[in-house]
Amino acid sequence: MYNGAILIGASESRSADTFTAINPATGESGDVAFSNAGPADVAKATTLAAEAFQTFSTLSLEARATFIETVAANILAIKDDLVATAMAETALPKPRLEGETGRTVGQLRMFATEVRQGLWLDATIDPALPDRAPLPRADLRRVNVGLGPVAVFGASNFPLAFSVAGGDTAAAFAAGCPVVVKGHPAHPGTGELVARAIQQAVASCGLPEGVFSYLPGTTNELGGALVADPRIKAVGFTGSRGGGLALVKIASQRDEPIPVYAEMSSINxxxxxxxxxxxxxxxxxxxxxxxxxxxxxxxxxxxxxxxxxxxxxxxxxxxxxxxxxxxxxxxxxxxxxxxxxxxxxxxxxxxxxxxxxxxxxxxxxxxxxxxxxxxxxxxxxxxxxxxxxxxxxxxxxxxxxxxxxxxxxxxxxxxxxxxxxxxxxxxxxxxxxxxxxxxxxxxxxxxxxNGWPTGVEVTHAMVHGGPFPSTSDGRSTSVGTLAMARFLRPVCFQDTPDALLPAPLQAANPWGITRRVNGALEQAK
Amino acid sequence: MYNGAILIGASESRSADTFTAINPATGESGDVAFSNAGPADVAKATTLAAEAFQTFSTLSLEARATFIETVAANILAIKDDLVATAMAETALPKPRLEGETGRTVGQLRMFATEVRQGLWLDATIDPALPDRAPLPRADLRRVNVGLGPVAVFGASNFPLAFSVAGGDTAAAFAAGCPVVVKGHPAHPGTGELVARAIQQAVASCGLPEGVFSYLPGTTNELGGALVADPRIKAVGFTGSRGGGLALVKIASQRDEPIPVYAEMSSINxxxxxxxxxxxxxxxxxxxxxxxxxxxxxxxxxxxxxxxxxxxxxxxxxxxxxxxxxxxxxxxxxxxxxxxxxxxxxxxxxxxxxxxxxxxxxxxxxxxxxxxxxxxxxxxxxxxxxxxxxxxxxxxxxxxxxxxxxxxxxxxxxxxxxxxxxxxxxxxxxxxxxxxxxxxxxxxxxxxxxNGWPTGVEVTHAMVHGGPFPSTSDGRSTSVGTLAMARFLRPVCFQDTPDALLPAPLQAANPWGITRRVNGALEQAK
Missing domain, CATH: 3.40.309.10 (Aldehyde Dehydrogenase; Chain A, domain 2)
Structure with missing residues (x-):
């Protein structure tokens, strides 16, 4: 099932420096020696991710959605092992972990549907006005593109839904961004099982191996190296205020500062x-x-x-x-x-x-x-x-x-x-x-x-975010389809030959998506 | 026309500490003593802005659009004085400044149209599923709301279109955010003329005075105090890399860090x-x-x-x-x-x-x-x-x-x-x-x-932004209707009584806007 490996792209490797899982219900350590990933692993994973970005971010909507659904199916296929492993590592009860598996699979599938619908591209076209006086207007077309490789830090309290294939990873994949996960040391077996499910989906979908890597580890240095790596373009984190702010600081001190979406603390x-x-x-x-x-x-x-x-x-x-x-x-x-x-x-x-x-x-x-x-x-x-x-x-x-x-x-x-x-x-x-x-x-x-705040639905309208310090960026959500927006940015193409335009902006609208043309929405059939 | 005053809300005041405009074509100083605003002025302006936010951010779309159009009309009414003043202060030629006045008025009007259309609200409704098993789903509704008072730093190179009533101010108003402008000392007369045009629009539209204030000044301390003020919730800046990064640093060191949208340097x-x-x-x-x-x-x-x-x-x-x-x-x-x-x-x-x-x-x-x-x-x-x-x-x-x-x-x-x-x-x-x-x-x-990068159209599809260091936030644009998004954040309402919902989310859709319901766009008639 799992052996404590570091999973970089299609390969697996081990480190001499290892740690074990602890069963919180007993305080006992597990048998498996989990590798602590190091700086060289970070560089390998992010290099592969940067190489994979161009291919992955320009996949057809159908190909990207199919990949995300394959991840979901692979997780569902190992549900029993996953729940058993997570129970031992987190002491969370079985029904909760079964529900969380369902939620993890469900949110991946929702993102696949969202990817296919294509509204997230925000394709916007202002056609040329060649006869405008005093000067003609150029043809302007805008579309959202992925930011680049994303680093994801899983949460201890959701070993599945906010972890290796959790909301951040699903949203980043949906946005066309390769993901490098820093595995949470509190549930390393669970994390590795899910990571292998993703690794297999990357392979079976014929995608570049760098679309996903998994770096288990216990040290702050590992996470810091990942956020500081120049190939990483955004960070998703769920955890403590101290941890989140440390990552924000590292990201802001890079030559190229990058956004950190840290969900930190709230008393609701x-x-x-x-x-x-x-x-x-x-x-x-x-x-x-x-x-x-x-x-x-x-x-x-x-x-x-x-x-x-x-x-x-x-x-x-x-x-x-x-x-x-x-x-x-x-x-x-x-x-x-x-x-x-x-x-x-x-x-x-x-x-x-x-x-x-x-x-x-x-x-x-x-x-x-x-x-x-x-x-x-x-x-x-x-x-x-x-x-x-x-x-x-x-x-x-x-x-x-x-x-x-x-x-x-x-x-x-x-x-x-x-x-x-x-x-x-x-x-x-x-x-x-x-x-x-x-x-x-x-x-x-x-x-x-007239409800209670615990229990966060994964829907289009959900906002799981809020002003600082509940998150580091109150303009965003980490749950629901809008979470994709965190990993996107707009690019405008001016007077660009049709053959060179991204598919969503081409005259024939080959992907059949909803677009805004001259200010008016033209809905997909 | 202008007298060098500080304009805070509906009032004007003066400071003993003054500066003069310099005609760059002659190197000579002008006659008017312009007040240097200080920390007390910042506190007054931001307090009024915070007080005005609730009323201004919940105006009907029509009322907000009308206000923005009134600003445009007031600027157009003083076009000749404005162009003459700006010529003396910037040495830019008359046709350019006439064109820039037109662009400033045009972009205000475009934002008014955009406000009325309401797509920017991104109103999204996932109705309750009371019969869902194992648990019913709550009614979830999401809408974009303004961030709060915005600080705007005008650019020296666009005394009108990127200054007091320029793109940042127009976008912030459109998003429902009061604006406090730090006036650029290179064109203080021009700035004051425009500021008075906005001040009059606030009054004639019956809005709370704090919707707009204008703080002229030459010091970095003034700008720093404005960005550090806890009532300010976002910053728009166009200028040098050093200046932009200084504001980013101040904003990140606040108790509540806030987004800074600084457009800084580019060699294109x-x-x-x-x-x-x-x-x-x-x-x-x-x-x-x-x-x-x-x-x-x-x-x-x-x-x-x-x-x-x-x-x-x-x-x-x-x-x-x-x-x-x-x-x-x-x-x-x-x-x-x-x-x-x-x-x-x-x-x-x-x-x-x-x-x-x-x-x-x-x-x-x-x-x-x-x-x-x-x-x-x-x-x-x-x-x-x-x-x-x-x-x-x-x-x-x-x-x-x-x-x-x-x-x-x-x-x-x-x-x-x-x-x-x-x-x-x-x-x-x-x-x-x-x-x-x-x-x-x-x-x-x-x-x-097959064009040249100078000349930025103000349209829906325009992106005037880019990865660091061209801007401090590559996920955004400072030109075009998408610029509003910089000053918005999503809020979700769960199982909220209809009467307590914001208008865009109410069952009857009283504003008649396009909404996404159960994932499908329902277009306004």
């Missing part, structure tokens, strides 16, 4: 409006705790902040949430390091003089287990210490009690950028919601009503 | 292919010199690099270009500083041991005059010293002689990012052009055939 405020509390405070408690503790709270959209107006209805919610949390079972976290950080973050909140502990979850027997935590404080105290708004990755949340809507608005206005904001409301809350919406919109990429 | 390679030289080497000479010396060469798209295969046809071109350049009249440059830099750059090339001077233009009597310069070198020597590929802003160009197409390709591959690349070719050159196109495409934002 949930506002409980008075009408909602009056109507269903009791029911909101366990629903909130369900979102908070799902997957040990290891989601970037985990609800780490609840904001509401003080009063009896809020007390009902607090009591209900406390009851649910007290009964919540502990869950093994992804890595010992993540568990240690979680424990430290919870301890800092628990011992903070401005904070009261509302409830903790059940304590278990095993290692690396997250015990859920709900804290509370007042708006003035929350605003007095920015540390209270820092993400504690895992099932920890803080309830901020406010006097009125104005105080809620002030709390929101002082927040950093977030991936999501949630409003629990009834129709009677619409005025209050309308008052808060502009402040929320300024801070987030997605606003949701 | 022109490739003369063998067929074109064989067919029309003689005619290409004066055509090239016309583009080189137009506006004293003070265009970001000035052809500063010519690449061709050595041989008798190239000698014909060189002789023809030399003859045309020798007869070319000198032209006053925009500022004494720009003239000094040009002279220094030309002198460095002329005295470079690897470079031969082909021809110089006529020398005139007055001050600050650019005397055109054409140099030549061989490919190997050009590649051996990166200094030879640095931009000399003004009418200076270097011809690089190559042995064959492969050497041309190598020269291109080693270039930094550029705004444009030009190919002079005949049908017989198509194979050679096809071989060069991928290398050129990787380096530039616009590729043009």
């Amino acid at each position: 405020p949930v506002v409980l409006l008075p009408g909602a509390l009056a109507a269903r405070a009791e029911a909101l408690g366990p629903a909130f705790v369900g979102s908070l503790t799902m997957g040990a709270g290891q989601f970037c959209t985990n609800p780490g902040l609840v904001i509401a107006i003080d009063g009896p209805d809020l007390e009902t919610f607090v009591a209900s949430a406390a009851k649910a949390l007290t009964a919540a079972q502990p869950a093994v976290m992804l890595t010992p390091g993540i568990h240690t950080s979680f424990e430290r973050g919870v301890e800092e909140l628990a011992s903070h003089e401005a904070v009261t502990t509302v409830a903790r979850g059940c304590v278990g027997e095993g290692v690396n287990q997250a015990v859920g935590a709900l804290f509370t404080t007042e708006a003035a105290k929350f605003e007095a210490d920015v540390a209270l708004s820092h993400e504690v990755f895992g099932s920890s949340s803080i309830l901020v009690r406010c006097k009125d809507i104005a105080e809620i608005k002030a709390v929101i206005a002082n927040l950093e950028g977030q991936l999501t904001a949630t409003i629990q409301s009834e129709a009677s809350d619409n005025d209050a919601a309308a008052e808060l919406l502009p402040a929320l919109q300024a801070k987030v990429g997605r606003i949701l009503f | 390679p022109v490739v003369l292919l063998p067929g074109a030289l064989a067919a029309r080497a003689e005619a290409l000479g004066p055509a090239f010199v016309g583009s080189l010396t137009m506006g004293a060469g003070q265009f970001c798209t000035n052809p500063g690099l010519v690449i061709a295969i050595d041989g008798p046809d190239l000698e014909t071109f060189v002789a023809s270009a030399a003859k045309a350049l020798t007869a070319a009249q000198p032209a006053v440059m925009l500022t004494p500083g720009i003239h000094t830099s040009f002279e220094r750059g030309v002198e460095e090339l002329a005295s470079h041991e690897a470079v031969t001077t082909v021809a110089r233009g006529c020398v005139g009597e007055g001050v600050n005059q650019a005397v055109g310069a054409l140099f030549t070198t061989e490919a190997a020597k050009f590649e051996a010293d990166v200094a030879l590929s640095h931009e000399v802003f003004g009418s200076s160009s270097i011809l690089v002689r190559c042995k064959d197409i492969a050497e041309i390709k190598a020269v291109i591959a080693n270039l930094e990012g550029q705004l444009t690349a030009t190919i002079q070719s005949e049908a017989s050159d198509n194979d050679a052009a096809a071989e060069l196109l991928p290398a050129l495409q990787a380096k530039v934002g616009r590729i043009l055939f």
Whole structure:
């Protein structure tokens, strides 16, 4: 199944410097020696990627879509091995990993469909105006092209959907960009299995081998070398704020700075409006705790902040949430390091003089287990210490009690950028919601009503992104078809002979795509 | 007409610290004392801008378009004063400034039309799937929203079209973003006239005063304070590489880093292919010199690099270009500083041991005059010293002689990012052009055939941008309707009550715009 190799293009190699996987449920190391890729591997992989770019980025839509679907099929074919390996490496439960496999396959297929539809090309044609006075206008045609080879850093918390063949890789492939993945050391077997599935798809589709390479490794140096490599033209990353900012810095100091799309940290405020509390405070408690503790709270959209107006209805919610949390079972976290950080973050909140502990979850027997935590404080105290708004990755949340809507608005206005904001409301809350919406919109990429932020649909309309520091680039999304846009740039062709134009811009429209001509959309049949 | 004031919102103020305009044709200072805006002015302007953002960004398409058209009308109404003032401040000739006024008005009107059409909203709706198994899908709706207040730095070389009401300001207004302009000190009277035209449009359209402010000034500190201000959310800049990179650095060091769209430097390679030289080497000479010396060469798209295969046809071109350049009249440059830099750059090339001077233009009597310069070198020597590929802003160009197409390709591959690349070719050159196109495409934002890079049309398909260092963000354009995209970001609304949705996403589609629903475009009637 997997042997710990470095996969560069069509070949595999090994390094004397190795590491092992750790089963977080037991703390034990696995048997396989995984190679730590080094600078020479980076150079080989990016050289191959740069060589593959021209061919891969000019494939027909059908050929590119077929390749992406082949990746999906190859992953589906090894689903059982993949889920078993990921379970041992991440301690995530089987149904979750089966679902995540489905999501990974589903998003690859969605990108294939999106590639075929061709709207992402944004093909735009302003025909020549030879008779215009005082000067004729040239023929101008614009199309989106891939940026070039993309470096992808997988996330620890989604070993499949945000990892080797996850959203970033799928979006980059869809945009015509070869991908070099820095494999996450927390799930190296899972990563290698997926990498081999991609490697086989590249081969069976007859593509240049450099379309994909996989560099496992534990060191920051490996990731830094990849981002600094001049052949890499963009970076996708999901992880910690420190990690993301380090990559942003490396990218900005290159001779040619490149975009880094880092999804970093978010506490995802949930506002409980008075009408909602009056109507269903009791029911909101366990629903909130369900979102908070799902997957040990290891989601970037985990609800780490609840904001509401003080009063009896809020007390009902607090009591209900406390009851649910007290009964919540502990869950093994992804890595010992993540568990240690979680424990430290919870301890800092628990011992903070401005904070009261509302409830903790059940304590278990095993290692690396997250015990859920709900804290509370007042708006003035929350605003007095920015540390209270820092993400504690895992099932920890803080309830901020406010006097009125104005105080809620002030709390929101002082927040950093977030991936999501949630409003629990009834129709009677619409005025209050309308008052808060502009402040929320300024801070987030997605606003949701009467749901919970965990669970991110992969669709055309999804935005999984948001203002800094939730991401390093708030103009983008890492989930949904719009994620392709991160790896594209526009190029204009002026008075170019038809035979030399890219297919999407040729007069005959050989790919049959929707184009904007003289300002008007001309839809594909 | 103008009095040297700082214009913040609806008010005007003055500073004790002043500067004067300099007539570059005479070197003389003007009479008006222009105020140097300071940090307190920045804070006032950005505070008003932040206050205006919510109202301005949620205007109806019609109201926003009308405002932009009012700005255009107000500029047209003062055209004669504007042209006279700009002539004195820039030494640019009257027809050029009349044309630039027309372009400025024209691009404002184009953005108004673009705003009304609403495609820029990218309204995307994935309706709920309540019956989906295993879990229902939420209703998801996405729309583009403005980033927030934008800081615009006008360019010295386009006192109208790339300045106070130029492309960046028009694009930001179109995107719903208030604008704070740092006025360029080389044309302060021109800038103030335009600023007053915008100020009046804000008032007559009943918009919040903070939609626009104008901060004249000579200091880097003023610009730095503006970019560092936390209320500013994006920056548009056209100018030098040093200036652009300084703003990028300030923006990246903020608590909340923001995008800087800096258009910086480009030498715009022109490739003369063998067929074109064989067919029309003689005619290409004066055509090239016309583009080189137009506006004293003070265009970001000035052809500063010519690449061709050595041989008798190239000698014909060189002789023809030399003859045309020798007869070319000198032209006053925009500022004494720009003239000094040009002279220094030309002198460095002329005295470079690897470079031969082909021809110089006529020398005139007055001050600050650019005397055109054409140099030549061989490919190997050009590649051996990166200094030879640095931009000399003004009418200076270097011809690089190559042995064959492969050497041309190598020269291109080693270039930094550029705004444009030009190919002079005949049908017989198509194979050679096809071989060069991928290398050129990787380096530039616009590729043009059988024309000259100067002269940038304002259309839907235009890209005036390119990989670093031609701009700081190669994913964008500063000319054409796509320029709006620089100041937008997507926001997703999930299960949001219809009444609380932004108009473009409401069920009834009250603005009647084109939307993408379930993946399919539903076009506006």
